Amino acid sequence: MKQFVDKLFNNQEFNKKELLEFINKIDEETKDYLFEQACKKRDEVYGRVVFFRGLIEFTNYCKSNCYYCGIRRSNNNADRYRLSLNELLKCCDYGYKAGFRTFVLQGGEDAYFTDNKIKEIVSVIKDKYPECAITLSIGEKSYESYKMFFDAGADRFLLRHETAQAAHYKKLHPSEQTLENRKKCLYNLKEIGYQVGAGFMVGSPYQKLENMVEDLMFLKELSPHMVGLGPFIPHVDTPFKDMKAGSVDMTLIMLALVRLILPEVLLPATTALNSIHEKGRELGLKAGANVIMPNLSPKEVREKYTLYNNKNISGLEAAEYKEAITKEIAKIGLKLVVDRGDHVSMK
Template sequence: MLDVIKKAEETHSLNKDELVLLLKEDKFDKEIFEAADRVRKKYVGDEVHLRGLIEFSNICKQNCLYCGLRRDNKNVERYRLSEEQIINFAKNARNLGYRTVVLQSGEDDYFNVDRMTRILRAIKELDLAITLSIGEKSYEEYKAYKEAGANRYLLRIETTDKGLYEKLDPNMSHENRKRCLMDLKKLGYEVGTGCLVGLPGQTLESLADDILFFKEIDADMIGVGPFIPNPDTPLKDEKGGTFELSLKVMALTRLLLPDINIPATTAMETLNKNGRLIALQSGANVVMPNVTEGEYRKLYALYPGKICVNDTPAHCFGCISGKINSIGRPISKDYGYRKKIFEKA
């Protein structure tokens, strides 16, 4: 066991059996988290990158069984921000000190190429790096967004188990999701993906495959979070993922992909009140505080218990900065692109 952890720390390479072994046994979790923390420090340093998250539409044409924004959920009031609101939230984020904004929404076709590129060009004027997280699109659409100024794209694979994916994401295809990730790479985006931990029917073997998939596609960013059952979805009575296992999948991802960006996800903080700080000390180097204003935060309800729903962007910025500084970590002042200092031999 300890020799496998040592191997991961030194070579950044494990096979599936070794990953499953570490996922199964929890006696050496502390050692895994500490090794991931050392690898994080060695490759990406102590700086924490903050990304301001703008949740600009909770309207979604998809019907993922785990998600509160699924189209069949009639219990959530739907909203779309205006172009002006989105740009203003970005401006305010820039003024607070953010160097990146993440534009996230459900799969909402109202935001077509015309509207999105207009928004992207306006935000680009503000000297911000832009991450998009708006779902599956065509190559041409991704290309238009890249040309309009988007720098990064987040699209979680959710699970690499094709059967499970297609069961939980009705009418979506695993092939198309992978096609999207490949297109984004081809177009020169920094590509973020990731998975949910604790989905019903998900095995440790499949989580090991997820980590190997992240490495295989050379992802630039990986977000891992626990699945948290939403009472307004068909998966309401399922168990959901644990904090510890999510943290371990995240830490193992750091060991195998030493120089990428890894967020301490909001869902981790929902399950543990110090979740983000613990994650930052177990391999993570990014936090994505919410910069959406007003009532919208509450309505962007992927899962219950979401943090910060009644807080302002300024409050969250101060809150998280203080917490990060309290564990001796500085807030980065640059855009926080992937450092790419680890090249495979």
């Protein structure tokens, strides 16, 4: 079993059968070795550092109806909100003063925010903070729209593929959403020049180990700059409200495997992981992650952006949160750096 870990560590070729067998048979000793080697690989590429991104959840309106998501359009219990440009700038201003050099603008697929509005938001933020990176996470758009945002100053785009197997994708989304279009968007983003983030939920409804192997193989093929992985957590106002949550253990295994398969990837210890386990963030970093995304959204809206139940929402201001996490990660030998935290290929 450890030989397979070494194979990944040394960037040797592998196939789906080997990967599936490894995940099926992994024991505690091999798991510890996997995490150890994942961290070693991360440290080789980036050093023992953690990058911070300031997350701003600017709208929870969404035209899509994904069966797992708490802000899906059919959820009539959602308390909807939108941040104004001025409110967005206040979040960035506070974040910048607190040492953040990446702003992640995340929201539902909200028709109110037209391409021109997104272009204006990106342009204004970029003009005010030219040394900062802007990441967008606003769903599926046309090639022309993505190009417009990129030309306005957006640096990165996060679009989780959710599952790389078409039949499974159909079980998670209504018929108007297709895996084919999702993948097309990801390849368009890469072609335009974004630092691109993909990713999937671990333990999503109807997911089999074979699905996760397909996800890992797709990520290897796509070779994104970032990968967002987190456990599925059910939301009470969705069709999947009674489904079992994904496991912390399997999420950590997936994180470590992604680190070894894509050594240069930027890999967050996600909010979902920290929501399902009190030490989820620390465990994620010990499995090879190197990014944390504290929430810079106004405190009064954080509870409204509920993709899943029991979201971990810090009541602390960003600066205090940053200081607390800096101390936390120092205990495991990692250091926060005030940096845009670009993918090594972009430096």
